[in-house]
Amino acid sequence: MKEIRFENVWKSYGKTEVVKGLNFTIKEGERLILLGPSGCGKSTTLRMIAGLEEITSGELYMNDRVVNDVPSGKRDVAMVFQNYALYPHMNVVDNITYGLRVQKVPRSETRNRLDAALKMLKLEGYENRLPKDLSGGQRQRVALARAVVKKSNYFLLDEPLSNLDAQLRVSARKELVKIHELYRQTIVYVTHDQIEAMTVGERIALMNEGKLQMLDTPENVYHRP
Ligand code: ADP
Numbered sequence: 512m513k514e515i516r517f518e519n520v521w522k523s524y525g526k527t528e529v530v531k532g533l534n535f536t537i538k539e540g541e542r543l544i545l546l547g548p549s550g551c552g553k554s555t556t557l558r559m560i561a562g563l564e565e566i567t568s569g570e571l572y573m574n575d576r577v578v579n580d581v582p583s584g585k586r587d588v589a590m591v592f593q594n595y596a597l598y599p600h601m602n603v604v605d606n607i608t609y610g611l612r613v614q615k616v617p618r619s620e621t622r623n624r625l626d627a628a629l630k631m632l633k634l635e636g637y638e639n640r641l642p643k644d645l646s647g648g649q650r651q652r653v654a655l656a657r658a659v660v661k662k663s664n665y666f667l668l669d670e671p672l673s674n675l676d677a678q679l680r681v682s683a684r685k686e687l688v689k690i691h692e693l694y695r696q697t698i699v700y701v702t703h704d705q706i707e708a709m710t711v712g713e714r715i716a717l718m719n720e721g722k723l724q725m726l727d728t729p730e731n732v733y734h735r736p
């Protein structure tokens with residue numbers, strides 16, 4: 512199962528505990544939102560799944576296997592960052608396909624995945640542009656395309672829409688849900704925005720001060736009597 516399971520996971524920076532005993536399961540193929548106020552440990556939790564932060568104690572399982580010591584490059588994850596983290600000197604095509612070149616995916620397969628991603632994310636015609644010559648919405652779509660072409664089973668997003676204006680955010684949410692309905696990866700999506708959580712999430716994990724407070728559907732999180 513391409514699920515993610517936290518068993519008593521703690522994370523400290525020095526003496527400061529920022530994640531305090533997480534116990535929960537993210538189901539295979541679901542869109543799970545990590546929601547909570549700034550500083551509550553959402554990014555740290557996501558980065559532990561990505562393999563970008565070490566786990567201080569406890570066990571993190573992915574696909575029924577403890578991955579605490581598995582490096583990021585071997586975790587079958589694709590990540591989209593808040594600032595997109597595009598390579599400024601690479602054009603759109605090179606940004607999108609960079610990871611596939613590193614993985615030595617054959618050229619024809621790379622071409623197919625690239626063409627599909629350019630089409631789906633409406634980036635045709637922008638292939639040779641550098642990031643600085645794209646709008647915010649286009650940069651965000653390049654970052655999504657770069658993650659999509661990896662065809663990873665785990666799709667991790669850290670406030671991916673927070674740099675967009677309100678109108679673009681609405682269309683980007685729809686794009687994301689559409690991508691997920693095609694591929695059904697396991698999605699973990701960090702946000703502090705309640706509206707975003709309710710429109711993108713199938714379930715919401717509510718965090719506060721390093722702990723999980725509630726894990727339920729948007730309806731049950733927000734419409735409890
Ligand atoms: P969120 O994503 O919910 O805003 P983070 O996971 O980014 O929260 O951060 C949780 C806490 O951990 C914050 O108090 C933050 O200041 C602290 N923190 C994050 N990264 C580091 C680090 N590298 N060193 C020390 N403290 C950190």
Ligand code: ADP
Nearest residue numbers: 637640642643644645646647648649650676679
């Ligand atoms: P969006 O509505 O997607 O945010 P903008 O209104 O920012 O787009 O830009 C409108 C058009 O101008 C887009 O097609 C974009 O490709 C183009 N564009 C934006 N910034 C630049 C730039 N620095 N150089 C060339 N073209 C640009």
